[in-house]
Amino acid sequence: MTQSVTTCDFCGRQEQDEAKTLTWSISVENGRRRTYCDTCSRANLRAMEGKLDSEYW
Numbered sequence: 001m002t003q004s005v006t007t008c009d010f011c012g013r014q015e016q017d018e019a020k021t022l023t024w025s026i027s028v029e030n031g032r033r034r035t036y037c038d039t040c041s042r043a044n045l046r047a048m049e050g051k052l053d054s055e056y057w
């Protein structure tokens with residue numbers, strides 16, 4: 001059996017449990033695939049939608 005590890009491209013969090021990565025989001029930015037964990041994808045979504053100040057990070 002092959003087990004793939006999903007790594008968050010923002011915080012570097014790693015998750016082996018596929019069920020948990022279902023809530024993660026994958027977006028393609030400038031041709032590169034970016035994977036965000038549930039926490040980061042939520043924050044990232046807010047940042048993208050509202051173009052919030054970078055100090056939010």
Ligand SMILES: [Zn+2]
Pocket residue numbers: 008009010011012013036037038039040041
């Ligand atoms: Zn993350």
